[in-house]
Amino acid sequence: MSSEESPQITRRTTRLSAANSENAVDSSKSCALKPLSVNDLLYGNSPISLEELISSFPGRRGQIIELMSLLGPVNSPMFPTFVHGGSSTGKTSIVLNIFRHLRRPFVYASCITCYSPRILFESILNQLMLHRKSDSNGYSSIKRCDKPSDFVNLLREALSGVIGTLQGNAEKAGSKKAARWPNGKMVYLIFDSLNLVKEWEKSSTILPFLFNLYDILRMPEVGLIFISNNSLDTYYADTGFVEPFPFHFPDYSEDDLRQILLKHQVNKNLYSSFLDVVLRPFCRITRRVNELSTALLPLFKKYCEPLGDLGAVPNEDMKRKLYGHLQRHIAPSLNETFRVSAGLTSGASRSKDNKRKGIVKKLEACTSSYELDFHMSTSAKFLLISAFLASRNPATLDASLFDSTGGSDNRKRKRKSSAKSLEQKETTEQELLMKGPGTFPLERLLAIFQCLTSVAEYSPDAEYSSDVEGQGNRATMGDSGYIGSHVLLQLSSLCNANFITKGGSCPLEGSTRYRSNVSEDLVLKVARSVKFPLSKYLYRR
Numbered sequence: 001m002s003s004e005e006s007p008q009i010t011r012r013t014t015r016l017s018a019a020n021s022e023n024a025v026d027s028s029k030s031c032a033l034k035p036l037s038v039n040d041l042l043y044g045n046s047p048i049s050l051e052e053l054i055s056s057f058p059g060r061r062g063q064i065i066e067l068m069s070l071l072g073p074v075n076s077p078m079f080p081t082f083v084h085g086g087s088s089t090g091k092t093s094i095v096l097n098i099f100r101h102l103r104r105p106f107v108y109a110s111c112i113t114c115y116s117p118r119i120l121f122e123s124i125l126n127q128l129m130l131h132r133k134s135d136s137n138g139y140s141s142i143k144r145c146d147k148p149s150d151f152v153n154l155l156r157e158a159l160s161g162v163i164g165t166l167q168g169n170a171e172k173a174g175s176k177k178a179a180r181w182p183n184g185k186m187v188y189l190i191f192d193s194l195n196l197v198k199e200w201e202k203s204s205t206i207l208p209f210l211f212n213l214y215d216i217l218r219m220p221e222v223g224l225i226f227i228s229n230n231s232l233d234t235y236y237a238d239t240g241f242v243e244p245f246p247f248h249f250p251d252y253s254e255d256d257l258r259q260i261l262l263k264h265q266v267n268k269n270l271y272s273s274f275l276d277v278v279l280r281p282f283c284r285i286t287r288r289v290n291e292l293s294t295a296l297l298p299l300f301k302k303y304c305e306p307l308g309d310l311g312a313v314p315n316e317d318m319k320r321k322l323y324g325h326l327q328r329h330i331a332p333s334l335n336e337t338f339r340v341s342a343g344l345t346s347g348a349s350r351s352k353d354n355k356r357k358g359i360v361k362k363l364e365a366c367t368s369s370y371e372l373d374f375h376m377s378t379s380a381k382f383l384l385i386s387a388f389l390a391s392r393n394p395a396t397l398d399a400s401l402f403d404s405t406g407g408s409d410n411r412k413r414k415r416k417s418s419a420k421s422l423e424q425k426e427t428t429e430q431e432l433l434m435k436g437p438g439t440f441p442l443e444r445l446l447a448i449f450q451c452l453t454s455v456a457e458y459s460p461d462a463e464y465s466s467d468v469e470g471q472g473n474r475a476t477m478g479d480s481g482y483i484g485s486h487v488l489l490q491l492s493s494l495c496n497a498n499f500i501t502k503g504g505s506c507p508l509e510g511s512t513r514y515r516s517n518v519s520e521d522l523v524l525k526v527a528r529s530v531k532f533p534l535s536k537y538l539y540r541r
């Protein structure tokens with residue numbers, strides 16, 4: 001988060017690597033790693049108190065308490081639980097740290113690194129059978145396993161072994177060593193980033209298999225937790241699995257994010273005055289903690305440049321001076337964050353193959369290619385374009401941009417806008433950029449969508465040909481039925497794919513608001529593919 005952040009165990013520090021690095025000190029002498037034990041199924045070297053846990057994750061008190069109650073008291077069986085919520089909402093860190101607090105043993109497998117059934121199965125078995133891949137075993141797994149049926153047999157065997165050891169330990173409770181042992185006789189399997197399994201070739205068999213695992217195993221000492229970026233309804237509902245209990249991590253509010261970002265700052269007053277000027281516009285672009293902290297780190301350094309003493313509490317005069325110094329850096333940084341954020345979103349669907357190979361993709365939002373390298377239906381494309389325009393353009397201009405003729409009086413409007421002074425235009429553009437992509441209600445999206453599709457149907461204006469690339473791909477769309485339930489389904493798919501974010505509801509209107517997440521580059525490609533003259537409808541052009 002910041003250079004001042006206190007060292008924390010994150011999920012990226014796997015228990016094995018942590019154990020190995022601890023052992024590495026000894027291994028310089030002994031050249032041998034300590035054999036693993038059930039204690040290695042715990043998370044973190046030392047437990048944390050409930051207060052520490054809650055204070056480590058501002059804005060998540062409710063989720064922590066509720067999740068703990070779902071896990072139940074020690075030794076109580078639990079119903080399989082499906083933890084879902086947007087990216088960086090703290091799902092993984094919180095689940096793992098709850099286990100750290102409870103000192104309960106678990107196996108953790110992320111479908112990012114376990115990118116095929118075989119790797120997933122073998123990783124779980126390795127952990128349960130306390131097997132460490134090393135030079136001496138040729139970095140091989142304890143068992144080779146790629147079939148669900150083999151996995152079930154081996155898993156039962158491995159779980160019985162662990163549960164037996166835990167039971168044995170429980171009988172020796174009270175001994176000196178017992179304080180370091182795991183709590184209870186339950187063992188938990190945590191499957192993280194389950195949404196990625198949807199991209200696996202065998203997803204249609206693996207997903208129901210994983211969801212049915214609890215019923216297949218019939219071992220009450222085993223708890224199952226699935227963590228996913230998407231909600232349960234995005235998984236196949238027709239494959240006959242018993243739905244796990246859904247548990248939602250909502251997006252953070254601006255105030256939560258302020259508390260999170262402030263948490264590890266030494267000079268909270270100074271950082272707070274910095275957040276006063278940057279947090280709102282950045283929150284409009286992303287609410288992901290890691291994206292925000294990455295974007296704000298260099299900006300905060302800039303903000304502090306005029307200061308001699310970083311421990312000073314800034315007064316109003318100083319705040320103004322610091323803001324003056326920072327101001328010109330905000331818009332480019334917002335722009336960059338928007339580009340990366342949208343790139344990550346649009347790239348998510350593209351990086352399927354890379355994920356399979358376990359490559360962390362460095363995303364470049366702006367590729368020079370004019371081709372869309374994923375399939376999307378024509379109406380979804382228009383919906384995506386409509387959402388982008390609704391996020392980018394001020395709502396007050398809708399009437400003039402999308403009139404009853406689908407905006408065919410654009411030239412008139414353009415002349416008007418070109419009469420504006422350059423300075424005024426720049427200021428407005430800057431303001432829009434600072435605000436980031438705006439939110440909009442469903443009604444506005446559908447109204448724009450209807451206008452755009454009617455343009456595609458009724459106004460094959462020759463003027464458009466200069467804006468479009470390629471031939472013969474003109475969208476032909478009937479006017480009836482586009483604003484039907486399937487459009488709402490398309491919208492839901494675009495939300496699930498993170499192209500559009502479904503946000504909280506507006507306190508004044510009470511309706512749900514949406515925001516487009518995609519970069520202009522991507523929308524331009526989409527627009528080209530349906531021969532839609534996007535630039536004519538963009539306010540800033």
Ligand SMILES: Nc1ncnc2c1ncn2[C@@H]1O[C@H](COP(=O)(O)OP(=O)(O)OP(=O)(O)O)[C@@H](O)[C@H]1O
Pocket residue numbers: 010056057058059060085086087088089090091092093094193228229260289290
């Ligand atoms: N409430 C919070 N307080 C402090 N840090 C947080 C909080 N929520 C998230 N973070 C930090 O944000 C980063 C991402 O969190 P984490 O990986 O747990 O989120 P996630 O919901 O599992 O994300 P993803 O779905 O992308 O895997 C971590 O560094 C985590 O510590």
